[in-house]
Amino acid sequence: xxxxxxxxxxxxxxxxxxxxxxxxxxxxxxxxxxxxxxxxxxxxxxxxxxxxxxxxxxxxxxxxxxxxxxxxxxxxxxxxxxxxxxxxxxxxxxxxxxxxxxxxxxxxxxxxxxxxxxxxxxxxxxxxxxxxxxxxxxxxxxxxxxxxxxxxxxxxxxxxxxxxxxxxxxxxxxxxxxxxxxxxxxxxxxxxxxxxxxxxxxxxxxxxxxxxxxxxxxxxxxxxxxxxxxxxxxxxxxxxxxxxxxxxxxxxxxxxxxxxxxxxxxxxxxxxxxxxxxxxxxxxxxxxxxxxxxxxxxxxxxxxxxxxxxxxxxxxxxxxxxxxxxxxxxxxxxxxxxxxxxxxxxxxxxxxxxxxxxxxxxxxxxxxxxxxxxxxxxxxxxxxxxxxxxxxxxxxxxxxxxxxxxxxxxxxxxxxxxxxxxxxxxxxxxxxxxxxxxxxxxxxxxxxxxxxxxxxxxx
Amino acid sequence: xxxxxxxxxxxxxxxxxxxxxxxxxxxxxxxxxxxxxxxxxxxxxxxxxxxxxxxxxxxxxxxxxxxxxxxxxxxxxxxxxxxxxxxxxxxxxxxxxxxxxxxxxxxxxxxxxxxxxxxxxxxxxxxxxxxxxxxxxxxxxxxxxxxxxxxxxxxxxxxxxxxxxxxxxxxxxxxxxxxxxxxxxxxxxxxxxxxxxxxxxxxxxxxxxxxxxxxxxxxxxxxxxxxxxxxxxxxxxxxxxxxxxxxxxxxxxxxxxxxxxxxxxxxxxxxxxxxxxxxxxxxxxxxxxxxxxxxxxxxxxxxxxxxxxxxxxxxxxxxxxxxxxxxxxxxxxxxxx
Numbered sequence: 103x104x105x106x107x108x109x110x111x112x113x114x115x116x117x118x119x120x121x122x123x124x125x126x127x128x129x130x131x132x133x134x135x136x137x138x139x140x141x142x143x144x145x146x147x148x149x150x151x152x153x154x155x156x157x158x159x160x161x162x163x164x165x166x167x168x169x170x171x172x173x174x175x176x177x178x179x180x181x182x183x184x185x186x187x188x189x190x191x192x193x194x195x196x197x198x199x200x201x202x203x204x205x206x207x208x209x210x211x212x213x214x215x216x217x218x219x220x221x222x223x224x225x226x227x228x229x230x231x232x233x234x235x236x237x238x239x240x241x242x243x244x245x246x247x248x249x250x251x252x253x254x255x256x257x258x259x260x261x262x263x264x265x266x267x268x269x270x271x272x273x274x275x276x277x278x279x280x281x282x283x284x285x286x287x288x289x290x291x292x293x294x295x296x297x298x299x300x301x302x303x304x305x306x307x308x309x310x311x312x313x314x315x316x317x318x319x320x321x322x323x324x325x326x327x328x329x330x331x332x333x334x335x336x337x338x339x340x341x342x343x344x345x346x347x348x349x350x351x352x353x354x355x356x357x358x359x360x361x362x363x364x365x366x367x368x369x370x371x372x373x374x375x376x377x378x379x380x381x382x383x384x385x386x387x388x389x390x391x392x393x394x395x396x397x398x399x400x401x402x403x404x405x406x407x408x409x410x411x412x413x414x415x416x417x418x419x420x421x422x423x424x425x426x427x428x429x430x431x432x433x434x435x436x437x438x439x440x441x442x443x444x445x446x447x448x449x450x451x452x453x454x455x456x457x458x459x460x461x462x463x464x465x466x467x468x469x470x471x472x473x474x475x476x477x478x479x480x481x482x483x484x485x486x487x488x489x490x491x492x493x494x495x496x497x498x499x500x501x502x503x504x505x506x507x508x509x510x511x512x513x514x515x516x517x518x519x520x521x522x523x524x525x526x527x528x529x530x531x532x533x534x535x536x537x538x539x540x541x542x543x544x545x546x547x548x549x550x551x552x553x554x555x556x557x558x559x560x561x
Numbered sequence: 562x563x564x565x566x567x568x569x570x571x572x573x574x575x576x577x578x579x580x581x582x583x584x585x586x587x588x589x590x591x592x593x594x595x596x597x598x599x600x601x602x603x604x605x606x607x608x609x610x611x612x613x614x615x616x617x618x619x620x621x622x623x624x625x626x627x628x629x630x631x632x633x634x635x636x637x638x639x640x641x642x643x644x645x646x647x648x649x650x651x652x653x654x655x656x657x658x659x660x661x662x663x664x665x666x667x668x669x670x671x672x673x674x675x676x677x678x679x680x681x682x683x684x685x686x687x688x689x690x691x692x693x694x695x696x697x698x699x700x701x702x703x704x705x706x707x708x709x710x711x712x713x714x715x716x717x718x719x720x721x722x723x724x725x726x727x728x729x730x731x732x733x734x735x736x737x738x739x740x741x742x743x744x745x746x747x748x749x750x751x752x753x754x755x756x757x758x759x760x761x762x763x764x765x766x767x768x769x770x771x772x773x774x775x776x777x778x779x780x781x782x783x784x785x786x787x788x789x790x791x792x793x794x795x796x797x798x799x800x801x802x803x804x805x806x807x808x809x810x811x812x813x814x815x816x817x818x819x820x821x822x823x824x825x826x827x828x829x830x831x832x833x834x835x836x837x838x839x840x841x842x843x844x845x846x847x848x849x850x851x852x853x854x855x856x857x858x859x860x861x862x863x864x865x866x867x868x869x870x871x872x873x874x875x876x877x878x879x880x881x882x883x884x885x886x887x888x889x890x891x892x893x894x895x896x897x898x
Contacts, residue, residue, distance in 0.1 A: 298693050298727025305697015332687050340673035342666035343889035401892035
């Protein structure tokens with residue numbers, strides 16, 4: 103019985119990878135545990151071990167092939183003593199043994215069905231850089247890295263610290279290459295002690311340095327939240343304006359995929375609650391880069407919320423020196439019937455919902471908040487004055503959410519313009535479950551957003 | 562175990578002027594705190610107010626060995642540290658009364674005061690939070706290579722906080738120029754050390770991280786001065802962090818609202834009568850002939866006048882104007898680069 107070797111998923115969010123190198127050749131004997139290939143994910147180059155024993159019959163994917171989807175057959179192994187099929191007959195995928203996860207995988211990996219896997223998002227009106235700027239496709243990941251590298255070149259007081267940021271090149275490869283360019287003096291691996299290194303970062307910022315503190319994820323920043331809130335955010339006020347804290351706390355925030363409750367939480371509303379902080383949560387790579395540059399230059403503590411699922415996504419990024427101001431929303435798409443307000447990964451569901459609505463003749467205007475504190479409510483209000491309807495979209499919990507805040511602001515400042523109650527689409531009010539089907543149900547979806555939009559349009 | 566850094570050079574005998582300086586500085590703190598306690602009783606000072614009476618020798622002995630630019634960070638029992646750093650008693654007292662003339666314009670209060678000019682970095686209300694912050698200042702000193710040392714003061718209660726050990730680890734790993742000063746006043750609020758602490762010798766708490774430490778008599782300003790000289794010389798030489806466990810005693814309650822029922826009146830009286838740091842130094846001064854009774858009385862009189870001036874300023878200074886409510890929340894952006 104021949105055995106198919108499938109492209110493995112090597113991280114919770116991996117959808118595809120590059121088959122960088124075969125370490126075995128056709129005809130080789132393979133035993134379980136042998137390293138047979140190197141695969142490049144968007145985070146790292148990983149070695150793949152054989153699980154079964156046999157003789158390698160055929161390599162189905164050539165060395166150097168990019169974007170090999172998870173669960174694609176990449177080689178065929180024959181069990182010892184099994185007759186070798188004639189070389190001319192290509193091995194059909196064994197119909198009796200469909201890989202159990204093959205059908206489930208695209209759904210699981212495609213968050214909200216948005217994982218088209220190719221191409222950059224269409225470029226919406228962009229007020230933050232000249233219209234004639236040369237654009238190039240870039241992932242959010244490299245845009246963030248470029249932002250840090252550019253600011254570190256510009257200002258010797260900027261340094262980055264966190265777990266695995268230096269020699270490992272970043273747990274999510276966001277700091278790739280920084281150690282080589284800026285040395286261990288400015289790219290500093292820390293022990294796994296978030297409370298302690300967040301406090302050291304705050305002290306360094308009080309001394310006038312400009313730390314970028316990376317949390318491997320914001321889930322772990324819970325260990326450090328006292329230093330962020332009580333020390334970084336409040337000291338300027340408590341010192342009568344003497345003791346500024348120019349620091350950036352950044353890292354992935356929100357649900358990744360299948361990592362369950364302790365690793366899947368959106369902290370947008372938590373930090374947006376705190377006076378003395380600035381909070382940003384970009385969606386596109388261009389905004390991520392421009393906002394991170396502004397965050398590093400800002401004399402105040404900035405919480406910079408990234409998203410693991412967005413790291414590998416391509417967007418058009420201006421190839422010029424630019425920054426995006428904190429506190430300004432962006433009209434991602436103009437529309438007339440309903441305003442959809444979102445930020446971060448919520449934008450993915452929102453854009454998909456707007457596409458569905460367009461098919462049904464509903465013209466949705468999409469506001470990407472980008473910054474949550476200060477929040478550009480003026481742009482939201484202007485949009486609602488045009489559409490008279492609003493739906494908010496976010497991944498966080500429903501109680502005291504960003505959407506609750508927007509609903510309150512619209513009630514107080516745009517009451518007479520509203521033709522329907524504001525609906526807040528959020529994650530469900532549960533700790534994130536692990537099971538794939540339950541996780542999908544817990545997250546906000548494009549269908550829910552579309553349904554809410556139709557509801558406020560009374561359709 | 563002996564962790565004493567015996568290699569360090571011994572410090573010169575203090576001059577008569579130095580002795581009188583210590584006397585003056587400790588007395589300033591004592592009288593300041595007595596006045597603060599009085600104003601609290603009158604309702605002029607509100608909130609929490611943690612007095613430093615009894616512990617004066619700790620900060621005065623250590624700060625005498627600092628150089629300009631060395632940074633100080635401490636807990637909420639911070640009035641003495643601010644005065645020792647050279648901050649103006651008027652500005653400190655006016656902060657206690659919540660007036661615009663206070664160091665934080667009345668917005669920080671007793672526990673939250675700062676002076677960039679005097680390298681005093683707070684004044685922190687969360688037990689133990691100042692420890693990584695002080696190490697962060699030391700990190701900046703290393704980053705800049707400016708030869709400065711950061712002194713972090715915390716109590717024996719804070720010495721059980723997790724972030725203290727996270728900081729010990731990184732300070733040793735990165736050889737940060739930081740002196741960890743554990744002011745052991747025996748009681749974490751109402752909990753005697755023996756009831757909260759599994760191993761009492763806090764100066765050995767750095768052992769697991771390779772940080773040397775020593776126990777110091779915190780009721781003897783000259784002993785503290787000598788230990789401070791050793792610790793600062795070591796840090797300044799690039800040898801990394803150092804721990805001083807300074808044994809001291811607070812005469813008053815944890816804060817003004819603490820009746821201090823967890824210890825006997827006799828225990829407090831015995832400490833005051835036999836171990837008082839100011840009285841001890843006074844005897845040394847007289848015995849060495851550094852000054853006579855008359856000269857010390859004159860110092861006492863000067864200090865009372867200075868404290869009265871501070872108290873008057875603190876009550877005359879206006880309340881912060883309402884515009885202060887919404888200012889200093891965020892720094893303005895620099896002009897475009």
